Amino acid sequence: MQSTSQVVSEIISRLQKKGFAQGRVNRFGFISKSDSFVMISRERGKDTRIPFHKIADAIVAVRKDHKVYSEGPSRLRKHGLTHITSPLWALLHLLTLEELKA
Secondary structure, three states, X not given: OOOHXXXXXXXXXXXXXHOEEEOOXXXXXXXXXXXXXXXXXXXXXXXXXXXXXXXHHHHHXXXXXXXXXXXXXXXXXXXXXXXXXXXXXXXXOOOOHHHHHO
């Protein structure tokens, strides 16, 4: 199994290559990255910082509860993630469920 930090790095790498992450409704564009967060654009709203530790928390949520991957962003709330659930869920979908579990 890959470490959570390795999976975070892979998600960020794919976001940079693709240029965006697509949620169910909204697209989130890559703007920049720092040592601790990625900056994304929202179709509806302000540009947003997504801390790497929140991406890691979302990965852990998927590993504990596979329904997070298929049921949508609101399922992340059951795992203590709020306010940035839509972009987190879109970022998770840059990988397959199998890649997230591996």
